[in-house]
Amino acid sequence: xxxxxxxxxxxxxxITGRPSLPPASESEPIFSAYDKLRGxxxxxxxxxxxxxxxxxxxxxxxxxxxxxCVGIADEFSxxxxxxxxxxxxxxxxxxxxxxxxxxxxxxxxVDLSTSxxxxxxxxxxxxxxxxxxxxxxxxxxxxxxAGMPAPLHRCYALGVALRRTVDRWPERVALLGxxxxxxxPAMPESGQIGIDFDRRFLDAFLNGRIESFLRYPxxxxxxxxxxxxxxxxxxxxxxxxxxxxxGLLLAYQPxxxxxxxxxxxxxxxxxxx
Amino acid sequence: xxxxxxxxxxxxxxxxxxxxxxxxxERETLIAEYRLTEEEQRALLETDFRCLYEMGVHSLLLGxxxxxxxxxxxDYLAILRGNQP
Numbered sequence: 001x002x003x004x005x006x007x008x009x010x011x012x013x014x015i016t017g018r019p020s021l022p023p024a025s026e027s028e029p030i031f032s033a034y035d036k037l038r039g040x041x042x043x044x045x046x047x048x049x050x051x052x053x054x055x056x057x058x059x060x061x062x063x064x065x066x067x068x069c070v071g072i073a074d075e076f077s078x079x080x081x082x083x084x085x086x087x088x089x090x091x092x093x094x095x096x097x098x099x100x101x102x103x104x105x106x107x108x109x110v111d112l113s114t115s116x117x118x119x120x121x122x123x124x125x126x127x128x129x130x131x132x133x134x135x136x137x138x139x140x141x142x143x144x145x146a147g148m149p150a151p152l153h154r155c156y157a158l159g160v161a162l163r164r165t166v167d168r169w170p171e172r173v174a175l176l177g178x179x180x181x182x183x184x185p186a187m188p189e190s191g192q193i194g195i196d197f198d199r200r201f202l203d204a205f206l207n208g209r210i211e212s213f214l215r216y217p218x219x220x221x222x223x224x225x226x227x228x229x230x231x232x233x234x235x236x237x238x239x240x241x242x243x244x245x246x247g248l249l250l251a252y253q254p255x256x257x258x259x260x261x262x263x264x265x266x267x268x269x270x271x272x273x
Numbered sequence: 274x275x276x277x278x279x280x281x282x283x284x285x286x287x288x289x290x291x292x293x294x295x296x297x298x299e300r301e302t303l304i305a306e307y308r309l310t311e312e313e314q315r316a317l318l319e320t321d322f323r324c325l326y327e328m329g330v331h332s333l334l335l336g337x338x339x340x341x342x343x344x345x346x347x348d349y350l351a352i353l354r355g356n357q358p
Contacts, residue, residue: 013336018346056333061284062277080288084340119288146331186336186346188326188353227332 002167005044005174006242006267007037008205008235010181011053011126013085014258022257033251033264034130040266041131046174048095049135050102050162052234053123054144054179056081059115065147068110068158070103071118071139072096078120085122087129092120095136098171102138105165110158115141127178135174142237144179144230153214155233159240177238179231181252182224183260189226191256197224198261202252205235206265208244228260242267276329278307282317283325283334293341322352 014021015030041049058080060066073094082089103114124139140158143149150158166173181201182194204212213236221229247267254261282304286296295303304317316324320342322335339349351357 014346017340021346057284057331058288061281063281081337081340083343084337145333186332186339186349186353188350190350 002169002173003163003175003241003269004046004172005041006238006245006269007041007175007265008177008238009034009037009127009264010260010262011123011178012183012255012258012260012262013081013122013126014255014260015262016087016126016129017085018257022255026253026255026257029251029253030255030262030264031130036250037264037266038131038133041133041174044174045172046135047172048098048138048174049133050138050140050166050173050175051124051127052140052142052175052177052237054231054234055141056121056123056145058119058121059141060143062147065143065145066113066141067143067148067150067154068112069118069141070099070106070112070114071141072099072103072114072116073118076118076120076137076139079125080119080121085126087122087125090125092125092128093134093136095138098169099138101169102162102165105168106158106161109161109164110154112158123178127176140237142233144233149230149233152216152233152236155236156210156214156240159237159242162237163241163243175238175241177234179234180225180229181232181261181263182226183228184226185228185259187227190259192226193254193256193261194225194229195254195261197229198252198254198263201232201235202249202263202265205239206247206249208246210236210239210244238267242269245269275308275310275313278309279313279317279325279328280330280334282307283330283338287334287337287341322349323355326353
């Protein structure tokens, strides 16, 4: 059976941390899009959800910062930044057996690390909270933060390897990339949004043309989309897994009070049932 | 190397509730366990977010800490921008 859904969504901490700070005309499209995403996720009837999320200092520091890390455990805890996102710390069900199989399959093509004790921050927990889903989760943490983040084209390769792996499985797997788009997080520049960058990226993401972003210069990315723009890595991983499928934009809304160009999208992957 | 130590302390305080309790209850002792300059020690003792940001501490080590300390996000941004709320 294999991959049954491929989605991507912003995880701006303000969505739950400061829900009423932006005008409703800006916040409602995002809440509504998350509701639509939940409907699509339920319709796909997955048995497990792979969440590709950036690292935000919940697990790794500059002494050892992996590019990609798969969490192999039957239980996780988070968010570590509960006051930042106003979501109480909770237990989240994992799926150790499948997580190990996923890591082994991906590692045939893409180097990665694994963790048997991973903490979740808002990058994983905020979308789960908004989607109100109870599926077991396999986390893949991607360094979009510091040290030496993987080149964007390697994040695409990660997605390709993920798809090749889960397509061999009987289990129904859904994939959710979280983060982005442009943002200058918790900085003096917070509230600035790279609308032009966001629209160009979404156009490529939704129309099977992500190749145009796979060699995007890092300094240009940061100038146009802020330090948070590096989180497009998780979207690019989803695009790699979806094999350049076209998609549907459920919302794009610049929300300065949440410091983020917020987007929610679903890709129309080809599947057999 | 010293900025590295400041960030390491904040990383520990943010992700480990026991370390956060020490940051609240015995901050001077905690700070003495890291190799910090006098200015870094002062900024941490006074939770001087603007100074910490300007010395190069990553913003996602500061914003969540401000929230955990009960500071609103707009107040945090105002401090970073040099406008006391």
